[in-house]
Amino acid sequence: xxxxxxxxxxxxxxxxxxxxxxxxxxxxxxxxxxxxxxxxxxxxxxxxxxxxxxxxxxxxxxxxxxxxxxxxxxxxxxxxxxxxxxxxxxxxxxxxxxxxxxxxxxxxxxxxxxxxxxxxxxxxxxxxxxxxxxxxxxxxxxxxxxxxxxxxxxxxxxxxxxxxxxxxxxxxxxxxxxxxxxxxxxxxxxxxxxxxxxxxxxxxxxxxxxxxxxxxxxxxxxxxxxxxxxxxxxxxxxxxxxxxxxxxxxxxxxxxxxxxxxxxxxxxxxxxxxxxxxxxxxxxxxxxxxxxxxxxxxxxxxxxxxxxxxxxxxxxxxxxxx
Numbered sequence: 001x002x003x004x005x006x007x008x009x010x011x012x013x014x015x016x017x018x019x020x021x022x023x024x025x026x027x028x029x030x031x032x033x034x035x036x037x038x039x040x041x042x043x044x045x046x047x048x049x050x051x052x053x054x055x056x057x058x059x060x061x062x063x064x065x066x067x068x069x070x071x072x073x074x075x076x077x078x079x080x081x082x083x084x085x086x087x088x089x090x091x092x093x094x095x096x097x098x099x100x101x102x103x104x105x106x107x108x109x110x111x112x113x114x115x116x117x118x119x120x121x122x123x124x125x126x127x128x129x130x131x132x133x134x135x136x137x138x139x140x141x142x143x144x145x146x147x148x149x150x151x152x153x154x155x156x157x158x159x160x161x162x163x164x165x166x167x168x169x170x171x172x173x174x175x176x177x178x179x180x181x182x183x184x185x186x187x188x189x190x191x192x193x194x195x196x197x198x199x200x201x202x203x204x205x206x207x208x209x210x211x212x213x214x215x216x217x218x219x220x221x222x223x224x225x226x227x228x229x230x231x232x233x234x235x236x237x238x239x240x241x242x243x244x245x246x247x248x249x250x251x252x253x254x255x256x257x258x259x260x261x262x263x264x265x266x267x268x269x270x271x272x273x274x275x276x277x278x279x280x281x282x283x284x285x286x287x288x289x290x291x292x293x294x295x296x297x298x299x300x301x302x303x304x305x306x307x308x309x310x311x312x313x314x315x316x317x318x319x320x321x322x
């Protein structure tokens with residue numbers, strides 16, 4: 001086959017899978033609502049199982065469910081008949097995925113579910129199959145032309161899409177949001193991008209506060225001990241009034257021989273830039289870049305004069321946020 005024909009093959013595969021997805025879209029009915037409602041009411045786990053390529057799809061869907069707040073795991077159809085059926089409890093929901101619905105490895109699982117009155121959801125393309133007849137909730141996937149003739153392609157694409165739809169529907173009903181997502185995705189690039197300012201800010205004794213009437217000679221000692229390159233200036237009510245950077249210290253000292261007796265409020269930059277603690281750290285980085293600064297005051301809600309933390313650009317970079 002000439003290389004120039006590969007693109008044609010690719011487009012044919014995509015076209016066939018698009019047709020399969022359109023058929024699936026038209027076939028979604030009230031059974032889908034029933035399945036979602038049962039998953040939402042589940043007091044234990046959602047267990048997904050399939051054989052071969054359908055098993056791989058089941059594994060992926062279980063991961064998607066777990067990632068959006070629905071406890072789920074994948075059960076190997078082969079292992080289930082050798083003891084792993086014991087991992088299924090009566091409070092679980094079992095989702096079996098099979099194109100034919102007659103795969104031998106699934107028969108023992110179906111019998112176990114029916115015998116123990118475990119809710120069974122079947123994702124299947126054959127209405128005259130054992131799985132379709134045995135399922136409490138039947139999610140039918142219309143037959144579609146496989147892109148490779150007999151190789152599961154269009155059918156597994158439809159299975160995956162339907163599984164994703166179930167997971168997203170339950171996610172939306174639970175109002176699962178970015179904060180919830182962050183809790184169960186603490187690592188990786190997604191977890192990093194969902195970190196808030198509060199997650200990585202410096203707080204309490206780490207904040208380099210000084211009183212506005214403090215003399216510069218004392219302020220320099222605090223600047224050196226905190227090692228952040230700046231000081232936050234507060235009044236007697238503990239309202240943040242300004243900021244002094246080490247660069248401002250140097251420039252002022254070069255022009256004024258008696259700067260040690262000067263108060264910090266005389267040289268501070270007033271009204272330092274701040275950000276709410278609930279904003280994404282990525283937004284804080286963008287703000288720093290736009291303002292050409294390396295630190296931010298952190299406040300809560302509209303209380304901008306009450307600094308509860310500070311965010312240095314090093315905190316952001318160390319958290320792999322970009």
